[in-house]
Amino acid sequence: MRIWIFKMSHPVRACRDEGGRSARHRQAVPAGGRGPPGLRRSCASPLGTAPSRPSRARERCTKPRRPRHPADYPQDPGEACTPATQAANTGNGNDALPGALLANTATRKSGQEAGAAGAGRRRRAPSPASPSSSDWSELPPITVNQLIDCRNHNLEFKETMLRIKNRSESNHQNLVQVLNEMKYKITETADASGNLLEGKVSVLRENETLPNGFEGLKLFLPHLRTAGNMYPVVATGKGKSGVTFALGITTIDRRNHTYLKQTLTSVLSRMTPEEEEDSVVIVSVADTDGYLNSVVDMVKTKFKRQVQSGSLEVISIPTLFYPSTLDKARVDSESWQIKQALDYCILMLYAQPKATYYLQLEDDIIARQMYFTKMKDFVNSLTSKNWLYIEFSVLGFIGKLFQSKDLLDFVHFFLMFYKVKPIDILLNDIFLVRMCNLGEHLGSCIRRQKGVRIQYRPSLFQHVGTHSSFPGRKQYLKDIFY
Known part of the structure; x- marks a missing residue:
């Protein structure tokens, strides 16, 4: 017995005969035919005619397969295979899906999409730190206690x-x-x-007003720590202060070769009365009382006006300022060098509170005409005050102009190394220490010195002494820029 299979546009199920055997034949039924006898009417066309276009799906009438989605379940069990459903599959020779199956298909798709979205939300990966149910099951129960x-x-x-x-x-x-x-x-x-x-x-x-700068000497000179008030002896002077320039000259006895009178004459005579009033010249005698008395008598006689006005002072450095190792200062060159550095430091400390600027000179020099006017004009022409000192002579410590506010720093530096180098060499070293950066090449540092170590040309002072303050030494140094 043959079983006829009709191909429809919607999924169909294969019909079975009474024996329960299925057939997969795709033999077309002639138009107007009824098909093989024994074919159930529920699977045949209502009119008994086969569809004009065979369907690619099969329909299982006796045992419908389980749908994949709840929306696929028909509300009526007979809806799966009914003449109305079969009739809807054929019409005008087209493959159009019936309305009921279209609704089922749309419902199935929407349900599948919603299920996939819900599954995506439900299938989110748990946090690694969140314990699983098995981990919680392993924990002991918490008691009331x-x-x-x-x-x-x-x-x-x-x-x-x-x-x-x-x-x-x-x-x-x-x-x-x-x-x-x-x-x-x-x-x-x-x-x-x-x-x-x-x-x-x-x-x-x-x-008497005592400057505090002399107390700092006790930090560098241990033999002064037990001394009382330390201050140079003012042999002659009016205590003049508040001026613009203070000129310091240190002198010692050179026996039959003295240049102090020539130096004071050159320095004081080449000032105008206004410049003399705005300055003070300080002579520091760092020697025996006999030489001090001769110097005082000389200035009172030759420079009486300047002494009376207070523009010229003479001070003496007591022997307590010097350590006991300087007893043979005239024999040992090293001791002479130490004494010279101490003489300059004490004179700087004395002159520091008196003026705005301090000019260091020696007792065997001469000054150029109008030197004071040129020096004052040059200092006032400087736009910056960030300079260390100005050189009005290239020789040693002659003609070096400092700002009085920096004198304490210079004195402390000199006192730290006065036993190692001469004071004029230390003046070069303090520039390197204060201005050169760590690791900087010396050449580049020296090129930057023009703004802080200013040189004035031509020189305003010339060295004239041939007999040195050190006994038995002669020197013929001359300033080539004078």
Whole structure:
């Protein structure tokens, strides 16, 4: 017995005969035919005619397959294979899907899309730190006693924090009270110190004003730490201060070869009265009392006007400033070098509070005509005050102009190394120390010296002495730029 299979546009199920055997034959039924006898009417066309275009799907009438989605279930069990469904598959010879199956297909697609989206949300990967159910199952159960202990610990922690808070507030109040007491004590001490300082200043003004720079010598000269008030002896002078320029000259006894009178004549005579009034010349005698007396007599006789006006002063350096190793200063060149450095430092400390600028000279030089006017005009023409010193002569320490505010730094540097090098060499070293950067090439550092180590040309001072202050030495140094 043959079984006829009709091919429809919608999924169909294969019909079975009474014996339950299925057929997969795709033999077309002639138009107007009824098909083989025994074919169930539910699978045949209502009119008994075969569709004009065979379908590619099969329909299983006796045992419908399980749908893949709940939306595929028909509301009526007979809807899966009914004459109406079969009739809807054929019409005008077209493959159009029936309306019911189209609705089922749309419902199935929408349900599948919603299911896929829900599955995507449900299938989100769990966090690595989240324990699995098996991990939780391995943990021991929490007992009631453990919960009570945990609650007690929390209560104890809260009480501890409350005590700490109260203690912190109490400490804060105590600290504020102590600070207020300290402020009150500091105010009282400052008032008392101010009154005491005013009393000291008034006492010093009645007697003598002592610069504080000399107390710094005790840091570098241990033999002075047990000394009292240290100050040079003012042989003659009016205590002139508040001027623009202070000119310092150190001198010692050269026996029958002295140049001090020639030097003072050149320096003082080439000033105008206004320039003389705005300056002070300080002669520092660093030698025996016999030479000091001769110098005082000479200046009072030859430069009486300048002495009376206070423009010329003579001071003497007491022997307590020098260490005991300088007893043979005229024999040992090293001791002579040390004494020279100390003489310059003491003279700088004495002149520092008197003027704005300090000019270092020696006792065997002469000055150029109108040297003071040229020096003053050149200093006033400088737009920057960031210079270390100005050279008005290239020889040694002659003609070096400093700002008085920097003199303490220079003196301290000289006192640190006065036993190692001569003072004119130390003057070059302080430039390298203060101006050259770490690791910088010396050539590039020296090229930057023009702004801080200024050289004036032509030189305003010339060296004229041939007999050195060191016994038995002669020198014929001349400034080529004079």
